[in-house]
Amino acid sequence: MRISSRLLVVGLAGSALAGGAFLLTGAANAADHTGAPTVADAPTEQLPSTVEDFSYPNAEKILKEKNLKLKRGNGKIILVECNSGPNLMRFIARDRQDFCFKATGNNGYLSLEVPSVGGVQSNDYNLKLTMTPAGDDKKPVPFDIPKNSWKGIGENADPAGREHTLIEITTSK
Structure with missing residues (x-):
């Protein structure tokens, strides 16, 4: 019985992750038809570079x-x-x-x-x-x-x- 309850927990966790990904994808697709902001509407600004140029601080x-x-x-x-x-x-x-x-x-x-x-x-x-x-x-x-x-x-x-x-x-x- 212990093994089957562990499998049930693992299975539920995996389903929740997959369902969350589906919901996010589905929500984005649904928003396309409702006029709500979508992932594609997010700003496309470049983040500052994290490459070190070794300049002396201050x-x-x-x-x-x-x-x-x-x-x-x-x-x-x-x-x-x-x-x-x-x-x-x-x-x-x-x-x-x-x-x-x-x-x-x-x-x-x-x-x-x-x-x-x-x-x-x-x-x-x-x-x-x-x-x-x-x-x-x-x-x-x-x-x-x-x-x-x-x-x-x-x-x-x-x-x-x-x-x-x-x-x-x-x-x-």
Whole structure:
């Protein structure tokens, strides 16, 4: 008797689902003849895309408030206040306050555009920085920064003393 009651419950549930689908289809067809709204009358607006473009969150606000142009990244390098905790990457630039980032995860990437950067303090991560010098020669210049070190970069490492713009930060454990 238990088996047959279970089959009855399963059968009723299946019938209810099929009946609901029929009723919905039938209701839509019936509405066609009565003038009531149908599924075909529903708005056909496209939903916003959920494709991630990796743009840095609040980049416009950061540019206005801190004059730092942050472009794209993988979310593992986060701008923070320099006094917000230990183990931060600190960048020193002429004509602006120091700015700091916190790295998370094993690998991070950030594309940015900050002129006149001349020094960096790394943290528990190895850093690969890419900079472009001012002038006609815009060939990117790489800087490898070992973890837990201070290093002169950009104009402080350029024999000609040219101003450099920081354009990429990559972190690795």
